[in-house]
Amino acid sequence: MVTPIPSTGRIEAVRHLYPVRVYFEDTDLSGVVYHANYLRWFERARSDLLRLLGIDQRRAHDAGEGVYAVTDAALRYLRPARMEDVVIVESRVEDIAAASCAVSHRALRGDELLCEAQVRFAFVAPSGRPRRHPGKWVDAFRAFADGTFHTYSIATPEQQGSVPA
Numbered sequence: 001m002v003t004p005i006p007s008t009g010r011i012e013a014v015r016h017l018y019p020v021r022v023y024f025e026d027t028d029l030s031g032v033v034y035h036a037n038y039l040r041w042f043e044r045a046r047s048d049l050l051r052l053l054g055i056d057q058r059r060a061h062d063a064g065e066g067v068y069a070v071t072d073a074a075l076r077y078l079r080p081a082r083m084e085d086v087v088i089v090e091s092r093v094e095d096i097a098a099a100s101c102a103v104s105h106r107a108l109r110g111d112e113l114l115c116e117a118q119v120r121f122a123f124v125a126p127s128g129r130p131r132r133h134p135g136k137w138v139d140a141f142r143a144f145a146d147g148t149f150h151t152y153s154i155a156t157p158e159q160q161g162s163v164p165a
Contacts, residue, residue: 009048009089014147016052018045018089020107022081032080038115039073042105045089046119049103053140053149066131071100072120079114081107087114093145099123099130101141 009018020041028034050057050068061067081087088108095102100122107115125131133141143149 009045009052011049011052011144011149014092014145016045016049016091016144018048018091020044020087020089022083022085022087024083026081027083031082033082035075035077038075038077038107038117041087041089041107042091042117042119043070045091045105046103046121049091049144053137053144055137055140060134064126065134066123066125068121069124070119070121073117074119075115075117077115079109079112081109081114085109093141094118095120096133096138096141096145098132101133 009016011017018041022033026033026037047057057068086109090106090108092104093101094104100120102118102120105117105119106113122130123133123137140149
């Protein structure tokens, strides 16, 4: 029997944990996860983290305020993931600048590190020009980065789901 995993992550102190199950569509002909799929998983984890921090990307986009765009990504692959693996993506905020933020991601199968990445994303206006993050968003990033962010102020445990530690 396959153990179900939740479709959302959770915040634990200074890290965000996001579960992913490897499906057939994630793999190449050799049965190993295709390298570009790690970027997809990291993006999903980052989007989930922003949602849990109370950062409403859709509202900002619809209001014409701007969107986040990846400006730099460096990945290092260490071990392959395969179909049916449960992978936990761990994310941490490493740097917060006026218009950008750097996040480190690690894809783990249990204690085994599969892939790690450093990703920087910037808040950009509809024109494509960098724009300062909204002040409350910076506050949320800083609180998360220093471990003082309280998830109960944004989402209930049921909304957050649970993932293996």
